[in-house]
Amino acid sequence: MDGKVSTELGKHSPKVWETKLRVRYAETDQMGVxxxxxxxxxxxxxxxxxxxxLGFSYRDMEQNDGCYIAVVxxxxxxxxxxxxxxxxxxxxxxxxxxxxLVHFGYEVVRVGDGTLLALGETTHIITDAxxxxxxxxxxxxxxxxxxxGKQAAKH
Numbered sequence: 001m002d003g004k005v006s007t008e009l010g011k012h013s014p015k016v017w018e019t020k021l022r023v024r025y026a027e028t029d030q031m032g033v034x035x036x037x038x039x040x041x042x043x044x045x046x047x048x049x050x051x052x053x054l055g056f057s058y059r060d061m062e063q064n065d066g067c068y069i070a071v072v073x074x075x076x077x078x079x080x081x082x083x084x085x086x087x088x089x090x091x092x093x094x095x096x097x098x099x100x101l102v103h104f105g106y107e108v109v110r111v112g113d114g115t116l117l118a119l120g121e122t123t124h125i126i127t128d129a130x131x132x133x134x135x136x137x138x139x140x141x142x143x144x145x146x147x148x149g150k151q152a153a154k155h
Contacts, residue, residue, distance in 0.1 A: 015147050017050045019090045020111070023082050034082040039118050040074055043106045046092030047122070050104075054143045065137050066129050069102060073123040079116050087111040097144040099135045100126045 019042075027038045051057055061067040082088060089109050096103035106120040128134040 015149070016091050016093045017046065017053055019046045019049045019092065021045060021088050021090065023084055023086045023088065025084050028084050032083055036076070036078065039076050039078070039108060039120060040122075042088070042090050042108060043074075043076075043092070043104070043120050043122055046090035046106055047104055050092045050094075050147075054147055056140070056143070061137075061140065065140075067134065067137055067140065068127045068129065068131075069124040070127050070131065071122055072125050074120070075122075076118055076120040078118050080110075082108070082110060082117050088117070094144055094148045095121065097141065097148060099141060100133050102126070102136075102144060 021042060023034055027034050029035045048058060051061075058069065061069065087110070089111055091107040091109065093105050094102070095105045102124045104122050104124075106118070106122075107116060108118040108120075109116055126134050126136045
């Protein structure tokens with residue numbers, strides 16, 4: 001890979017959401033490079049914004065429907081360093097949605113030169129307030145499936 005923005009994202013999902021952010025000094029380590037764990041925070045920012053663009057939020061899911069999205073797997077492949085004050089775009093897309101699972105994919109890209117900084121994925125199970133696996137309410141499943149360009153499965 002040449003370090004530029006991947007064109008593979010569009011092949012995985014018809015819709016990719018973009019969230020811009022800027023690297024804060026506190027997010028860097030002694031070497032002046034963004035500390036690795038911050039990418040997972042940025043993935044969350046991308047997920048939250050994706051949900052908002054679909055017309056709801058994590059808070060809505062939790063408070064209105066008792067539906068929680070628990071991370072069960074997280075992965076990040078670092079390609080190039082980000083540094084203080086870099087402007088970044090987090091590309092977020094849905095990779096898979098089932099009645100009790102949501103799988104997101106991410107690319108983090110530097111705005112200034114288009115360099116691909118990281119690729120990531122998170123997998124989430126749907127739970128109730130007691131952390132027991134639950135079925136996602138149909139309105140969310142439908143929104144996710146439509147965002148992926150698929151018809152919602154009938155239960």
